[in-house]
Amino acid sequence: MGKLTNMTVKGQVTIPKDVRDALGMKPNQPVEVNWAGGDEVVIRKPRNxxxxxxxxxxxxxxxxxxxxxxxxxxxxxxxxxxxxxxxxxxxxxxxxxxx
CATH class of the missing domain: 1.20.5 (Single alpha-helices involved in coiled-coils or other helix-helix interfaces)
Structure with a gap:
C-alpha cells in the first residue's frame, strides 16, 4: 500500500489517517523511523x-x-x-x- 505525502520545511511528514488507524497509532505517540538503505525509510509504531x-x-x-x-x-x-x-x-x- 503506497501513499504519497509531502514533507514540510521543518521535516515533518503526515502519516495518512488510514495507515495510522491500521497501526493503532494515537497523537503524541512515538514513531520509529529506520533508514532501510538507499532511498528507503521505514516508519513504524514502536513494538516495545x-x-x-x-x-x-x-x-x-x-x-x-x-x-x-x-x-x-x-x-x-x-x-x-x-x-x-x-x-x-x-x-x-x-x-x-x-x-
Whole structure:
C-alpha cells in the first residue's frame, strides 16, 4: 500500500489517517523511523513502548514499596505534636517562684 505525502520545511511528514488507524497509532505517540538503505525509510509504531511503560511502572512501584518499608517506623498513628513530644527532651515545669 503506497501513499504519497509531502514533507514540510521543518521535516515533518503526515502519516495518512488510514495507515495510522491500521497501526493503532494515537497523537503524541512515538514513531520509529529506520533508514532501510538507499532511498528507503521505514516508519513504524514502536513494538516495545507499552512494555517499556509497564516495566518503568513496575520499577517505580518497587522503589516506592522499598521507600515505604524504609520509613515504616514513622507510621505510629500519632499526631505530629504527640510524635514531636515523644522525641524531644521533656519540657521542664516552671517552678512556682519563677512565675
Amino acid at each position: 513502548v507499552a512494555l517499556d511503560h509497564e516495566a518503568a511502572f513496575e520499577a517505580e512501584l518497587l522503589r516506592l514499596k522499598a521507600l515505604a518499608h524504609k520509613w515504616r517506623h514513622l507510621r505510629t498513628g500519632q499526631s505530629t505534636d504527640e510524635y514531636m513530644a515523644e522525641i524531644r527532651e521533656p519540657v521542664p515545669t516552671p517552678h512556682p517562684d519563677d512565675v
